Amino acid sequence: MEIVAGHQALTRRLHEPAVALGNFDGVHLGHQALFQAARTAARSWGGEAVALTFFPHPAKVLNPSLAPPLICPLERRLERIAAAGIDVCVVEPFTLELAALAPEVFVDRVLVRALGVRLVCIGQDFTFGRGRAGTVALLGELGQAPERHFSVQVVPPVTAAGMLCSSTKVREFVLEGRVEGAAVLLGRDPEVEGLVVAGAGRGRTIGIPTANLRPVNELVPAPGVYAGWAEVCEGEAQGLRRPAAINIGSNPTFNGGSGALGIEAHLLDYHAPSGSSLLGARLRLGFRRRLRAEQRFPSVEALVQQIHEDIQATRALGVLGGER
Numbered sequence: 001m002e003i004v005a006g007h008q009a010l011t012r013r014l015h016e017p018a019v020a021l022g023n024f025d026g027v028h029l030g031h032q033a034l035f036q037a038a039r040t041a042a043r044s045w046g047g048e049a050v051a052l053t054f055f056p057h058p059a060k061v062l063n064p065s066l067a068p069p070l071i072c073p074l075e076r077r078l079e080r081i082a083a084a085g086i087d088v089c090v091v092e093p094f095t096l097e098l099a100a101l102a103p104e105v106f107v108d109r110v111l112v113r114a115l116g117v118r119l120v121c122i123g124q125d126f127t128f129g130r131g132r133a134g135t136v137a138l139l140g141e142l143g144q145a146p147e148r149h150f151s152v153q154v155v156p157p158v159t160a161a162g163m164l165c166s167s168t169k170v171r172e173f174v175l176e177g178r179v180e181g182a183a184v185l186l187g188r189d190p191e192v193e194g195l196v197v198a199g200a201g202r203g204r205t206i207g208i209p210t211a212n213l214r215p216v217n218e219l220v221p222a223p224g225v226y227a228g229w230a231e232v233c234e235g236e237a238q239g240l241r242r243p244a245a246i247n248i249g250s251n252p253t254f255n256g257g258s259g260a261l262g263i264e265a266h267l268l269d270y271h272a273p274s275g276s277s278l279l280g281a282r283l284r285l286g287f288r289r290r291l292r293a294e295q296r297f298p299s300v301e302a303l304v305q306q307i308h309e310d311i312q313a314t315r316a317l318g319v320l321g322g323e324r
Helices: 029-045 058-062 074-083 103-114 136-143 167-175 180-185 300-317
Strands: 003-004 017-020 051-055 090-093 119-125 151-155 191-197 210-215 223-233 241-249 264-268 282-291
Touching: 029 051, 029 103, 029 119, 029 151, 051 074, 074 090, 103 136, 119 136, 136 151, 167 180, 180 282, 210 282, 223 264, 223 300, 241 282, 241 300, 264 282, 282 300
Parallel strands: 003 090, 017 051, 017 119, 051 090, 119 151
Antiparallel strands: 191 210, 191 282, 210 264, 223 241, 223 282, 241 264
């Protein structure tokens, strides 16, 4: 997939593009339906399937104190958009200047002159332009003008298990630790990724070594113990995938719960080669099921026994990949 840093960075004329327009945080099943609509239309006339997304999230510019945590980093968003079969993704920098454009100006400057759009695919609630004055109906009217001449396809809302697929609902599920619900809407397990950093070393002393993660994600599941999986994305062990028992919490058995929130994962059946380490590697963790809440144990021995039970529960699930 070709990635373009904003409409002004385009160096060529796109070929008869069908453009999916939106923020696409999380790339859930509803977003995937937009991409499929753009891809199907573009293929029907030999054009390019294009996604136009925004970064940062508009709320981070317009109302930072109320901005939602992003479900996934931009890099991962782009990987998921590419996996959906999009040919070109334009990542439009969201600025106060862009937000101040009248809807007609945004359409003419970005969609018509820069992208040469033939079809725009949007959700039924999408708004754009100054004061969010640009509506689905207005976009359709603007496209009908002879000097613009593009069509608008409104993609119906997508539901899964009776739930409307939305980024807001995904965030709600993840923040509550209900990762199975989030997975239904995403079509895959929710993820957190980051760099493996040095921890306190307690896991190794009790015979259960863990990889401690410094996450790049803004959205992290609620504290607790989860069955999931781990994938090494960069580093000596790149490509390694293992089921993982994951803990998010403050290790109350050792410090009474006053410590900082941490993320650590025990990779099942993984033994680092002599002289090797996951330290500094980029690790992705997927969350399949919440096993229990974090708790303070009366002794280290009781904690170790429970961790072994968590590992067995993870093994019994047969967890490995993230796709549903």
